[in-house]
Amino acid sequence: xxxxxxxxxxxxxxxxxxxxxxxxxxxxxxxxxxxxxxxxxxxxxxxxxxxxxxxxxxxxxxxxxxxxxxxxxxxxxxxxxxxxxxxxxxxxxxxxxxxxxxxxxxxxxxxxxxxxxxxxxxxxxxxxxxxxxxxxxxxxxxxxxxxxxxxxxxxxxxxxxxxxxxxxxxxxxxxxxxxxxxxxxxxxxxxxxxxxxxxxxxxxxxxxxxxxxxxxxxxxxxxxxxxxxxxxxxxxxxxxxxxxxxxxxxxxxxxxxxxxxxxxxxxxxxxxxxxxxxxxxxxxxxxxxxxxxxxxxxxxxxxxxxxxxxxxxxxxxxxxxxxxxxxxxxxxxxxxxxxxxxxxxxxxxxxxxxxxxxxxxxxxxxxxxxxxxxxxxxxxxxxxxxxxxxxxxxxxxxxxxxxxxxxxxxxxxxxxxxxxxxxxxxxxxxxxxxxxxxxxxxxxxxxxxxxxxxxxxxxxxxxxxxxxxxxxxxxxxxxxxxxxxxxxxxxxxxxxxxxxxxxxxxxxxxxxxxxxxxxxxxxxxxxxxxxxxxxxxxxxxxxxxxxxxxxxxxxxxxxxxxxxxxxxxxxxxxxxxxxxxxxxxxxxxxxxxxxx
DNA sequence: CACGAGGTATCAGCCAAGCC
DNA sequence: GGCTTGGCTGATACCTCGTG
Numbered sequence: 001x002x003x004x005x006x007x008x009x010x011x012x013x014x015x016x017x018x019x020x021x022x023x024x025x026x027x028x029x030x031x032x033x034x035x036x037x038x039x040x041x042x043x044x045x046x047x048x049x050x051x052x053x054x055x056x057x058x059x060x061x062x063x064x065x066x067x068x069x070x071x072x073x074x075x076x077x078x079x080x081x082x083x084x085x086x087x088x089x090x091x092x093x094x095x096x097x098x099x100x101x102x103x104x105x106x107x108x109x110x111x112x113x114x115x116x117x118x119x120x121x122x123x124x125x126x127x128x129x130x131x132x133x134x135x136x137x138x139x140x141x142x143x144x145x146x147x148x149x150x151x152x153x154x155x156x157x158x159x160x161x162x163x164x165x166x167x168x169x170x171x172x173x174x175x176x177x178x179x180x181x182x183x184x185x186x187x188x189x190x191x192x193x194x195x196x197x198x199x200x201x202x203x204x205x206x207x208x209x210x211x212x213x214x215x216x217x218x219x220x221x222x223x224x225x226x227x228x229x230x231x232x233x234x235x236x237x238x239x240x241x242x243x244x245x246x247x248x249x250x251x252x253x254x255x256x257x258x259x260x261x262x263x264x265x266x267x268x269x270x271x272x273x274x275x276x277x278x279x280x281x282x283x284x285x286x287x288x289x290x291x292x293x294x295x296x297x298x299x300x301x302x303x304x305x306x307x308x309x310x311x312x313x314x315x316x317x318x319x320x321x322x323x324x325x326x327x328x329x330x331x332x333x334x335x336x337x338x339x340x341x342x343x344x345x346x347x348x349x350x351x352x353x354x355x356x357x358x359x360x361x362x363x364x365x366x367x368x369x370x371x372x373x374x375x376x377x378x379x380x381x382x383x384x385x386x387x388x389x390x391x392x393x394x395x396x397x398x399x400x401x402x403x404x405x406x407x408x409x410x411x412x413x414x415x416x417x418x419x420x421x422x423x424x425x426x427x428x429x430x431x432x433x434x435x436x437x438x439x440x441x442x443x444x445x446x447x448x449x450x451x452x453x454x455x456x457x458x459x460x461x462x463x464x465x466x467x468x469x470x471x472x473x474x475x476x477x478x479x480x481x482x483x484x485x486x487x488x489x490x491x492x493x494x495x496x497x498x499x500x501x502x503x504x505x506x507x508x509x510x511x512x513x514x515x516x517x518x519x520x521x522x523x524x525x526x527x528x529x530x531x532x533x534x535x536x537x538x539x540x541x542x543x544x545x546x547x548x549x550x551x552x553x554x555x556x557x558x559x560x561x562x563x564x565x566x567x568x569x570x571x572x573x574x575x576x577x578x579x580x581x582x583x584x585x586x587x588x589x590x591x592x593x594x595x596x
Numbered sequence: 597c598a599c600g601a602g603g604t605a606t607c608a609g610c611c612a613a614g615c616c
Numbered sequence: 617g618g619c620t621t622g623g624c625t626g627a628t629a630c631c632t633c634g635t636g
Contacts, residue, residue: 055610083611107611139625140611269606 002212004205005031012166013038017196019132019167026212028168029062032128033069035166036101039126040077049101050163051128052109052141058130059083063103070101077101082108093117106140113147121148122160132167135193145193152195167194231319231359232311236263238348239307245344246300250293264311272301272308296341303345313401318367320360321401327353370405378411380472381453389415389454389472399456406454415454 001009005027011018012035022028032051040047051066053059063081070077080095081103092112095102106129112118121127121144135141145165152162167190191199202209246252252275275297306329314322330349333342380387391402406417 105611111612134625 001030001034002027002205002208004202004209005034007202007205008200009034009038011198011200012164015164016198017165017194018198018200019169019191019194019196020200021169022202022209026209028130029065032130032166032168033066035128036066036126037073039164040100043125046125047100048096048124048163049126049128050109050124051101051103051130052106053103053130054106054134054141055131059103059105062130066101066103079103096123106144110140110143113144120160121151121163124163125161127163127165129165129167129194131169132194133169133190135167135190142193145195149195165194165196167196229314229319231314231322231356232264234352234356234359235307235311235314238352239263239304241348242300242304242307242345246297249296249300252297264308264315268308269305272305275301299341299345313398314367316367316369316398317401318360318370318405319356321404323356323360324404325401374409374412377415377454381415387453387472391417391454391456402456416452417454417456418452 004022008020008022008028009031012020020028020031022031036049036051039049051062053062059081060083063079066079066081070079078099079101080099082092082095083105092108096118109118113121127144127148129135129141132141135145148162148165191197243252306326310322310326313325326349330346333346377389380389403417406412406415
């Protein structure tokens with residue numbers, strides 16, 4: 001164990017409830033293993049440890065690590081793991097009685113407690129919560145901790161010992177905080193939820209930490225919009241015509257209060273949703289007339305929606321991708337019922353299709369954003385053709401579009417892009433990827449003999465999943481939050497990536513909203529240009545300085561008691577908040593400050 | 597009039613459980 | 617065993633309303 005890891009574990013060794021906060025990639029799992037070992041040694045037969053991971057992927061990783069570790073150290077220690085995906089469940093009760101260490105996904109524990117298999121948390125002597133920043137709202141973690149606080153605050157519990165709580169996280173500051181006080185509030189809330197008075201970070205061994213955790217380079221690229229784009233004009237024309245048609249059926253302007261809807265914007269999509277919702281409850285006199293109008297309006301708006309989508313795709317990818325998207329939709333319409341209205345609608349598209357095809361196949365310049373992306377990739381692979389990249393995008397449609405763009409580009413098709421997306425949702429038509437197919441993509445990307453050099457991903461791959469070989473991360477119009485960025489960084493640098501990691505981001509500021517977007521990514525970049533460990537440890541050198549933190553400690557104190565009172569109120573118990581109240585503020589003002 | 601807080605809708609995702 | 621469903625999460629964008 002490294003010195004800084006010992007430092008992180010120190011308060012836990014003293015038996016205190018602790019939140020351990022350290023950057024990804026520094027070996028928090030090693031700390032967790034050491035804590036278990038120490039705990040088993042001290043408690044002897046009375047020890048019963050539960051380790052929880054929020055996701056099945058992570059659960060599998062950690063479970064295997066625990067098994068391997070203790071197999072080597074002390075084969076007498078019994079370990080078992082339970083997660084939801086295993087079909088035939090062993091009884092939680094049996095598992096608990098026959099093992100010293102139990103690895104779980106938290107829902108299992110919640111279920112077992114609800115079902116009475118586990119009478120109380122006092123059965124355990126140590127709870128470890130991985131990714132403990134999830135302890136909010138109705139997350140299973142919070143349900144467990146609510147029950148813990150319940151037990152702690154009820155008098156009957158006096159005779160029994162509640163388990164020690166240890167939380168692990170890369171960053172306490174998850175949540176939508178915008179400023180210092182919200183961040184503090186958030187942290188206090190978390191500490192209260194975890195009944196923890198200590199946030200353990202690395203104070204003294206920062207140099208050693210720096211030598212293990214690598215900070216990547218970051219670059220931002222600004223790209224201009226296309227100067228002229230006939231595609232947009234043509235689509236606008238079609239949309240205007242469809243709106244005109246719709247107006248002959250019903251006064252659609254009276255249906256929605258949403259104004260200033262521009263073609264190709266999210267607001268337009270909202271307007272469509274609104275109109276569709278309203279037209280279901282039109283309340284016309286004639287029932288038949290009503291269903292006819294409703295049906296027609298639905299058809300019109302559905303087409304408008306697709307054209308709107310196409311404009312959005314056109315914005316970030318090739319015109320061809322947008323056109324393909326429309327073609328698929330039109331073809332679907334034709335294959336289905338295809339009544340009179342729809343025939344007229346598809347005729348609009350067919351009328352322009354020749355021109356549009358012409359635009360997408362030749363004359364028109366491709367999207368400048370893609371030019372920039374192509375340039376970056378070409379440069380990178382010229383310098384090092386062993387590079388493995390992950391390209392983050394916001395939507396699935398864009399992931400598909402970029403995949404086909406790379407495959408059809410002569411200078412880039414050697415990259416053999418893979419796509420990693422999530423499961424999908426009941427409302428969306430797109431079928432997502434199952435857990436196994438994701439695993440397959442990930443494995444083939446990780447293996448070196450495979451030809452795939454780039455992985456296009458939505459936000460699935462950003463948290464907790466470990467892609468050690470990756471040394472180039474591209475964010476294509478993708479502004480993640482701080483936590484995500486930190487974890488992305490951690491993931492790249494894990495196991496010492498072959499090359500220096502470069503973290504690049506393609507954005508462009510043309511309209512105002514986009515320049516705001518840009519400044520947001522800047523502030524993100526600034527906040528991570530100081531690694532989290534630094535901003536937390538060297539609080540004196542940060543904007544939120546020591547004196548400030550002292551003067552703020554009063555208000556922090558108040559907030560803590562508030563948040564604790566809240567969680568007490570939630571758990572509907574009589575308050576004995578004084579016992580929990582005071583120490584939290586101290587440890588927070590000492591050890592945590594988040595720069596913004 | 598500008599700004600921020602609060603609410604809503606949509607996107608993205610996760611897990612467990614039930615169905616075929 | 618794979619697929620779907622239901623309940624949960626957070627992030628973002630937008631609207632509305634209150635306040636200075």
